[in-house]
Amino acid sequence: MTARTLYDKLWESHIVHEVRDGATLLYIDRHLVHEVTSPQAYEGLKLAGRKPWRVDSIVATADHNTPTRNWEKGIAGIADPVSRLQVETLDRNIKEYGARVYFPFLDKQQGIVHVIGPEQGATLPGMTLVCGDSHTSTHGALGCLAFGIGTSEVEHVLATQCLVVKKTKCMNIVVEGALGRGITAKDVILAIIGKIGSAGGTGYTLEFTGNAIRALSMEGRMTLCNMSIEAGARAGMVAVDDKTIEYVKGRPLAPKGPMWDRAEAYWRTLASDPGAQFDKVVMLDAASIEPQVTWGTNPQMVTTIDGKVPDPAQEKDPVQREWITRALKYMALKPNTPITEIRPDKVFIGACTNSRIEDLRVAAQVVKGRRIAASIKLAIVVPGSGRVKRQAEQEGLDKIFTAAGFEWREPGCSMCLGMNDDQLSPGERCASTSNRNFEGRQGPGGRTHLVSPAMAAAAAIAGHFVDVRTFN
Amino acid sequence: MERFVRSEGLVAPMDRANVDTDAIIPKQYLKSIKRTGYGPNLFDEWRYLDHGEPGMDHSKRPLNPEFVLNQPRYRGATVLIARENFGCGSSREHAPWALLQYGFQAVIAPSFADIFYTNSQKNGLLLIRLDAKIVDRLFSEARDAEGYRLAVDLERQTVTTPGGENFSFDIDPFAKHCLLNGLDEIGLTLEQADKIRAFEAKQRERQPWLF
Numbered sequence: 074m075t076a077r078t079l080y081d082k083l084w085e086s087h088i089v090h091e092v093r094d095g096a097t098l099l100y101i102d103r104h105l106v107h108e109v110t111s112p113q114a115y116e117g118l119k120l121a122g123r124k125p126w127r128v129d130s131i132v133a134t135a136d137h138n139t140p141t142r143n144w145e146k147g148i149a150g151i152a153d154p155v156s157r158l159q160v161e162t163l164d165r166n167i168k169e170y171g172a173r174v175y176f177p178f179l180d181k182q183q184g185i186v187h188v189i190g191p192e193q194g195a196t197l198p199g200m201t202l203v204c205g206d207s208h209t210s211t212h213g214a215l216g217c218l219a220f221g222i223g224t225s226e227v228e229h230v231l232a233t234q235c236l237v238v239k240k241t242k243c244m245n246i247v248v249e250g251a252l253g254r255g256i257t258a259k260d261v262i263l264a265i266i267g268k269i270g271s272a273g274g275t276g277y278t279l280e281f282t283g284n285a286i287r288a289l290s291m292e293g294r295m296t297l298c299n300m301s302i303e304a305g306a307r308a309g310m311v312a313v314d315d316k317t318i319e320y321v322k323g324r325p326l327a328p329k330g331p332m333w334d335r336a337e338a339y340w341r342t343l344a345s346d347p348g349a350q351f352d353k354v355v356m357l358d359a360a361s362i363e364p365q366v367t368w369g370t371n372p373q374m375v376t377t378i379d380g381k382v383p384d385p386a387q388e389k390d391p392v393q394r395e396w397i398t399r400a401l402k403y404m405a406l407k408p409n410t411p412i413t414e415i416r417p418d419k420v421f422i423g424a425c426t427n428s429r430i431e432d433l434r435v436a437a438q439v440v441k442g443r444r445i446a447a448s449i450k451l452a453i454v455v456p457g458s459g460r461v462k463r464q465a466e467q468e469g470l471d472k473i474f475t476a477a478g479f480e481w482r483e484p485g486c487s488m489c490l491g492m493n494d495d496q497l498s499p500g501e502r503c504a505s506t507s508n509r510n511f512e513g514r515q516g517p518g519g520r521t522h523l524v525s526p527a528m529a530a531a532a533a534i535a536g537h538f539v540d541v542r543t544f545n
Numbered sequence: 546m547e548r549f550v551r552s553e554g555l556v557a558p559m560d561r562a563n564v565d566t567d568a569i570i571p572k573q574y575l576k577s578i579k580r581t582g583y584g585p586n587l588f589d590e591w592r593y594l595d596h597g598e599p600g601m602d603h604s605k606r607p608l609n610p611e612f613v614l615n616q617p618r619y620r621g622a623t624v625l626i627a628r629e630n631f632g633c634g635s636s637r638e639h640a641p642w643a644l645l646q647y648g649f650q651a652v653i654a655p656s657f658a659d660i661f662y663t664n665s666q667k668n669g670l671l672l673i674r675l676d677a678k679i680v681d682r683l684f685s686e687a688r689d690a691e692g693y694r695l696a697v698d699l700e701r702q703t704v705t706t707p708g709g710e711n712f713s714f715d716i717d718p719f720a721k722h723c724l725l726n727g728l729d730e731i732g733l734t735l736e737q738a739d740k741i742r743a744f745e746a747k748q749r750e751r752q753p754w755l756f
Contacts, residue, residue: 235741
């Protein structure tokens with residue numbers, strides 16, 4: 074048998090039928106549902122008189138519109154009636170059609186869909202997993218094929234448990250060597266995006282390999298796969314190893330007893346075979362990766378902490394020059410400004426990229442015993458889920474953050490996209506652990522700089538971006 | 546799904562690379578539980594001078610006169626030309642909904658993001674990839690000649706300029722088939738219900754922990 078990539082294995086084990094012209098009917102094992110991209114899909118289902126094919130594949134939660142304060146007010150805590158209706162619509166749809174598990178707003182286990190999937194064991198190695206959200210790529214960290222879909226495809230999966238898709242090409246991103254002290258998965262993925270560009274992965278599935286990837290924790294791998302979409306790839310993945318198995322074991326929805334042993338034996342086959350051919354290979358030297366900070370309005374617009382804002386005059390390509398010029402105008406940055414002179418107004422630690430327990434531990438370590446700079450108007454920590462929040466509180470991390478001047482909030486997507494009240498005001502600058510620095514992403518006119526949790530924490534204390542490696 | 550066969554119409558040039566779906570339709574409009582009503586909010590932050598929220602009367606809001614779609618010569622455009630990586634970012638299907646409901650029927654660019662490409666196809670919005678040099682030419686022609694129109698023929702896979710020049714484009718044959726026929730993909734898949742059930746039965750044996 075020819076050597077196969079991990080992607081080949083996951084793909085081939087889910088083919089229901091070859092439709093035509095390379096389009097494949099692919100079976101979907103797990104369907105994660107949230108309130109923003111599902112209402113029109115349920116409505117479509119209803120209008121066509123159809124029923125969900127397999128309700129026990131669905132795990133649902135409300136995360137995008139939910140507030141991170143005032144939970145004691147209950148549903149009335151969602152001040153915006155349009156947001157409230159969307160959350161209530163999900164409640165109604167799940168009540169009417171059902172789900173394997175539902176974590177509604179205010180539930181103790183509610184959280185960002187991409188955080189609760191893995192932590193509940195709803196995400197398992199070897200699966201196909203989809204969600205109406207581009208950051209579904211996160212789940213590939215567990216050795217599964219996970220990708221974001223639109224609302225039409227949400228309806229398709231609800232009605233048929235399948236998707237009509239074409240196999241992508243496969244890119245191997247190899248990161249060899251040891252990461253330097255203070256360098257995290259966020260820096261690795263930002264460096265990768267800086268190298269291949271925000272469309273570098275278009276048409277590909279990414280598989281991250283190399284000893285630097287194997288050395289990452291599961292949380293780190295999730296951060297890495299999360300931002301595959303910012304490199305243009307719908308899916309990213311990491312092979313199963315001992316860490317994967319250890320992570321999944323004992324999770325509420327994970328198999329138990331003899332079933333566990335069978336599952337584990339299968340999962341351990343989920344790695345690319347030696348000699349498997351990739352369509353493209355990109356190599357990175359782990360030791361050369363430095364703390365990353367974005368300066369523009371696309372994740373590809375990134376440099377190192379000791380770098381400077383680029384000068385568009387140096388760019389030869391007119392389209393690129395125009396793009397950089399526009400970004401600098403929006404970001405109110407002058408060419409050649411050292412990154413360390415950029416001063417955020419707000420700091421956001423959270424989002425499906427960086428809101429897991431490990432992220433909070435790293436950030437807490439930086440701020441411990443210190444105070445945020447007087448110039449910081451607001452610094453918030455938004456845990457990824459109720460479970461993460463309680464774990465952090467047990468470890469006393471909440472106290473460390475609040476003593477430093479951070480606000481400790483309830484879980485949700487929050488200021489990553491500001492569908493709730495957590496937003497930037499026009500012109501405000503934010504050090505953010507989220508994944509997108511697009512214009513207006515965190516609030517109209519808001520200016521986002523993407524960084525790791527450690528770098529965001531250090532910027533909060535210093536009042537400007539600073540190299541976390543020399544900060545302590 | 547809406548059919549797409551051919552279209553001929555006024556061209557608007559969107560001269561920005563990497564236009565993301567947050568720009569195409571900002572988040573506040575994603576709170577709607579409907580499939581319609583997104584047209585007035587296409588490119589909302591670039592198009593208006595004030596900040597828009599759902600429920601406003603958008604026809605009364607101050608327009609940004611510098612924004613390309615607000616220039617009188619591009620009113621009523623049905624073909625958008627754009628730069629590379631158009632539609633990157635969020636998977637929101639509200640982006641193609643907004644483009645279609647504004648009146649666009651086709652978008653021409655050197656490249657598109659994957660999820661946006663799929664979402665557009667599912668809604669009958671035709672995305673056409675043309676070489677960056679050709680797109681560059683279309684940009685200059687559209688700017689130079691007021692009332693510049695293009696004809697798009699999906700069957701023949703061509704874009705035709707007013708001068709009669711033809712540019713052919715590639716499209717995935719299955720996507721073309723679905724678009725030309727306006728197929729109900731869910732209905733088609735359900736014709737394979739027996740195969741899906743058979744797969745499930747096999748999968749239940751191989752990986753029972755998934756059920």
